[in-house]
Amino acid sequence: MKRASTAGLVLGAIGVVFGDIGTSPLYTLRTVFAPEHGLEAGREQVYGVVSLIFWAITVIVSVKYVTFIMRADNDGEGGIMALIALVQRSNLRSRGAQLTLVLLGVFGASLFYGDGMITPAISVLSAVEGLEVVSQDLERFVIPITLVVLGALFAAQRFGTGRVGGLFGPVMVLWFIVLAVSGFGRMLEHPEILQALSPHHGVEFLFDHGHEAFVALGGVVLAVTGAEALYADMGHFGARAIRKAWFALVFPALILNYLGQGALIVGDPQTSGSPFFLLFPEWARIPMVILSTVAAIIASQAVISGAFSVTRQAIRLGFLPRLVVRHTSQREVGQVYVPAVNWIIFAAVVALVLGFQSSERLASAYGIAVTGTLAIDTLLFFFVVRALWGRPLGLVIAGATAFLVVDLTFFAANLTKILHGGWFPLAIALAVFGVLTTWQRGREIVSHRRIEEEGPLRAFVEEVRELDPPVARAPGTAVFLNANPETTPLALRANVEHNHVLHECVIIVSLATERVPYVQEDTRLTIDDLGYRDDGITHITGRFGFQEALNVPELLRLAARQGLEGDPDLEHPSYFVSRISIIPTKRPGMASWRKKLFLAISRNTANPVEIFHLPDDRTVVMGSHIEL
Known part of the structure; x- marks a missing residue:
């Protein structure tokens, strides 16, 4: 029974937790080599970009989140709110330092809400845009189909992540198998693409291409979107199930697919406009549009369920008032549904789809919220490592510095997107930050005077x-x-x-x-x-x-x-x-x-x-x- 339960959690985790990062291959390389960025799709450039993607996923997701940060949980709950709770437990002599860390964490949580609004829009829109690869005549149906799909997704949230995960799990297993097989097939045609796994290609690309490489980093970071959602969803399925699913299936499938797309572009630079769908023969593209749309729905589920978890923790920590929170599982405490948050995010997603009209434009708004949250998670985690776990200061500084160099580099690269749509997640984050801090401060005053x-x-x-x-x-x-x-x-x-x-x-x-x-x-x-x-x-x-x-x-x-x-x-x-x-x-x-x-x-x-x-x-x- 225990093995069956663990297998069910692993399957559910694949169906909910990894949807966001699992659909990144739909748009990552296409965004990096978009014509407006001015990056030529040559062999050297492709090797450099694929190398950066591989090491970004390895360092940020496999090492930082899955191996280290997921050890920091608040009674089984993950996400940045869990880190805030752990910071509040510490006995810092400086009240000001503790308050600064808590406020930094609250801003990180606010950025996560901004990410949660963009992910459903860009994931579903990029999948449905596969119709344009099949036929340009289908372009006019992209926006209406996207809105219908998103409406059905948000309406289904009331059934709970357990049921949704059980339904989505087999589909996502199929999705990752297809990612791996399609990428591996193209990789066999150009096996030299395996050289891109060497970090020196990424380093040379950064130094040799200057501004173009710096802008390209803003697209590379799209490969790790979903890392914070993965951590925030820990309360839904548990760290053990998430780790097993990541290393056994998700991580290998993603890397094989990125290598396959790289091999395709090296063989024909013209395919850089839509490398994901062009991995497949013509007869398979309509089925792949359908499968990609379903996978994009699941990608949206990862951040939506993460937003529910963050909201629930914010209520428990006193940053939000008592909202209607419905528990949707009879076994797992973390599986919840928050109607108010669900419909607020849906309204924002619809506005994004209608406002930006394409996934390429949305990609310009994507990344700032993600990278900001990545950096804040690093700071809070290593504070917990030092203050609560008592690890040596030298080790903490070395670890924090290594991860912050990566996080802040990606964050700096995404600052170039602010004028092209990046202002939206920042505006959302500032609004949410104002609500969270205002309620927390007002509640403190009212509670004190009520007592x-x-x-x-x-x-x-x-x-x-x-x-x-x-x-x-x-x-x-x-x-x-x-x-x-x-x-x-x-x-x-x-x-x-x-x-x-x-x-x-x-x-x-x-x-x-x-x-x-x-x-x-x-x-x-x-x-x-x-x-x-x-x-x-x-x-x-x-x-x-x-x-x-x-x-x-x-x-x-x-x-x-x-x-x-x-x-x-x-x-x-x-x-x-x-x-x-x-x-x-x-x-x-x-x-x-x-x-x-x-x-x-x-x-x-x-x-x-x-x-x-x-x-x-x-x-x-x-x-x-x-x-x-």
């Missing part, structure tokens, strides 16, 4: 007992939900201070979500009488698995079976939810525009009545004001 307003729960219980005359006790049972088990629900405090009344039975409920699908019933509850068994006030902490609904009424029925103070009426209780009205003021702490942004975001948080399955007709929402 001051709520006060300690046990102290409140003591105050109630000492009231003279005693507070009036109304018949019935009141249930108060409160996120912080140590403080007093604002609705409870307001009931006593303003209404001068307290129900006969008061139950305060705090909920915690564990990292297991289901929590056993005998560990579900912790019941605390808050020091007294005769005052009718009880605190309950409920624990739920990530696959379980946060059903508060059901939790109360379980608590009643285990014993509660007094005689609570759990058939007709009243539920009280505290609603915080945030009042922007001129108090320092945030700029006025950020306060307005925070208010706008807070109005779109998920409805707690729906999340906790409370009955509408017995739920009372009590408002309180917090100044921001």
